[in-house]
Amino acid sequence: xxxxxxxxxxxxxxxxxxxxxxxxxxxxxxxxxxxxxxxxxxxxxxxxxxxxxxxxxxxxxxxxxxxxxxxxxxxxxxxxxxxxxxxxxxxxxxxxxxxxxxxxxxxxxxxxxxxxxxxxxxxxxxxxxxxxxxxxxxxxxxxxxxxxxxxxxxxxxxxxxxxxxxxxxxxxxxxxxxxxxxxxxxxxxxxxxxxxxxxxxxxxxxxxxxxxxxxxxxxxxxxxxxxxxxxxxxxxxxxxxxxxxxxxxxxxxxxxxxxxxxxxxxxxxxxxxxxxxxxxxxxxxxxxxxxxxxxxxxxxxxxxxxxxxxxxxxxxxxxxxxxxxxxxxxxxxxxxxxxxxxxxxxxxxxxxxxxxxxxxxxxxxxxxxxxxxxxxxxxxxxxxxxxxxxxxxxxxxxxxxxxxxxxxxxxxxxxxxxxxxxxxxxxxxxxxxxxxxxxxxxxxxxxxxxxxxxxxxxxxxxxxxxxxxxxxxxxxxxx
Numbered sequence: 001x002x003x004x005x006x007x008x009x010x011x012x013x014x015x016x017x018x019x020x021x022x023x024x025x026x027x028x029x030x031x032x033x034x035x036x037x038x039x040x041x042x043x044x045x046x047x048x049x050x051x052x053x054x055x056x057x058x059x060x061x062x063x064x065x066x067x068x069x070x071x072x073x074x075x076x077x078x079x080x081x082x083x084x085x086x087x088x089x090x091x092x093x094x095x096x097x098x099x100x101x102x103x104x105x106x107x108x109x110x111x112x113x114x115x116x117x118x119x120x121x122x123x124x125x126x127x128x129x130x131x132x133x134x135x136x137x138x139x140x141x142x143x144x145x146x147x148x149x150x151x152x153x154x155x156x157x158x159x160x161x162x163x164x165x166x167x168x169x170x171x172x173x174x175x176x177x178x179x180x181x182x183x184x185x186x187x188x189x190x191x192x193x194x195x196x197x198x199x200x201x202x203x204x205x206x207x208x209x210x211x212x213x214x215x216x217x218x219x220x221x222x223x224x225x226x227x228x229x230x231x232x233x234x235x236x237x238x239x240x241x242x243x244x245x246x247x248x249x250x251x252x253x254x255x256x257x258x259x260x261x262x263x264x265x266x267x268x269x270x271x272x273x274x275x276x277x278x279x280x281x282x283x284x285x286x287x288x289x290x291x292x293x294x295x296x297x298x299x300x301x302x303x304x305x306x307x308x309x310x311x312x313x314x315x316x317x318x319x320x321x322x323x324x325x326x327x328x329x330x331x332x333x334x335x336x337x338x339x340x341x342x343x344x345x346x347x348x349x350x351x352x353x354x355x356x357x358x359x360x361x362x363x364x365x366x367x368x369x370x371x372x373x374x375x376x377x378x379x380x381x382x383x384x385x386x387x388x389x390x391x392x393x394x395x396x397x398x399x400x401x402x403x404x405x406x407x408x409x410x411x412x413x414x415x416x417x418x419x420x421x422x423x424x425x426x427x428x429x430x431x432x433x434x435x436x437x438x439x440x441x442x443x444x445x446x447x448x449x450x451x452x453x454x455x456x457x458x459x460x461x462x463x464x465x466x467x468x469x470x471x472x473x474x475x476x477x478x479x
Contacts (some may be wrong), residue, residue, distance in 0.1 A: 022050030069104030216381030
């Protein structure tokens with residue numbers, strides 16, 4: 001029997017606000033000493049009252065617009081009750097029945113490389129928990145993270161493979177970064193994923209029993225967990241067993257899931273409206289004002305780059321994968337309107353240098369202005385392409401201007417006809433056998449002669465001038 005996997009994703013993204021969701025404590029907890037970014041509100045001391053962070057609400061509305069959702073005119077915060085050591089109140093303030101954003105979509109390519117919409121069921125605001133630090137027999141609680149704004153984005157069960165899940169998550173991360181609302185860095189916990197996974201026989205309309213795999217902290221983990229659970233479900237069903245609805249964890253090192261607990265239902269959380277927070281009223285004027293802040297989003301930018309610059313799909317995908325990459329590229333094109341030349345050196349050469357060093361292009365010292373200056377030196381014949389690569393590598397490390405690097409090393413091309421004619425003549429006189437073969441019709445030897453001249457000039461000879469002189473002198477010899 002053929003089966004298909006059904007996946008819905010829940011993503012939690014930490015929002016880039018200065019303060020926490022319901023208090024004025026700093027939300028930048030990454031390098032802070034434990035329990036130093038805390039106050040009576042986020043420590044849940046008696047009598048402390050929460051206040052809604054306007055910037056977090058605006059970031060959520062901005063994201064909702066980018067995800068094509070409808071922005072609610074009225075949203076209500078609720079108490080979601082559960083008891084963990086890092087949840088100081090014994091409940092989490094979240095949104096349940098009346099979230100901020102409903103019924104949107106993200107467009108990806110499916111496994112047949114055709115456009116597919118992954119429907120967004122809802123996107124809502126809540127607060128993060130604290131963090132447990134395990135030390136042998138003890139666990140310590142750090143509440144610096146408690147109360148940091150979280151945006152939860154929930155899809156419908158529209159994903160049909162691990163690869164589609166990967167494409168959805170990478171597209172979502174790109175959108176969040178373009179908007180500037182989250183770093184969406186999974187490895188640092190700024191974006192956390194849960195996958196709801198079930199399988200069913202192909203052609204069956206009803207869904208199978210789902211399991212939830214929690215806290216997947218890399219795209220690789222998401223892929224592997226979905227693939228593993230798909231195989232496990234099929235094996236259980238094929239053996240006549242039944243899938244139990246449970247919450248699973250993922251052991252990345254061992255490559256398998258493990259049962260954490262039985263799956264909670266909504267009524268297990270005993271949701272009820274947060275009595276200390278009024279309903280959130282969202283005017284259409286406010287939404288319109290926030291909509292003005294929307295940047296050009298990845299899909300629109302990709303279409304424009306393809307049409308405006310005539311780039312292939314692979315280069316467009318790289319250039320639009322991050323806002324910083326797209327901005328850098330366009331800054332260079334504005335200075336030197338040769339988009340295909342720039343993409344070859346930016347994506348092909350500069351990215352390659354960074355990759356060899358285990359860095360990103362931003363870790364180097366090459367600005368759009370510096371790259372353009374280098375390309376102009378190549379275009380006007382001051383240096384050749386091979387020398388240009390050496391200049392770029394040094395520029396990456398030092399940040400020196402291309403012209404200074406060329407001058408310091410004496411790398412400028414020799415283009416003087418008189419000097420090169422003498423060298424070419426000496427090479428031809430010194431290799432009569434090769435000249436004879438060339439004259440006999442083996443024209444490919446022009447490359448061998450080029451190599452001899454380049455070696456003699458330590459790579460400084462202008463290849464175009466050398467090729468022209470070789471052909472001229474060798475053809476004269478034929479006569």
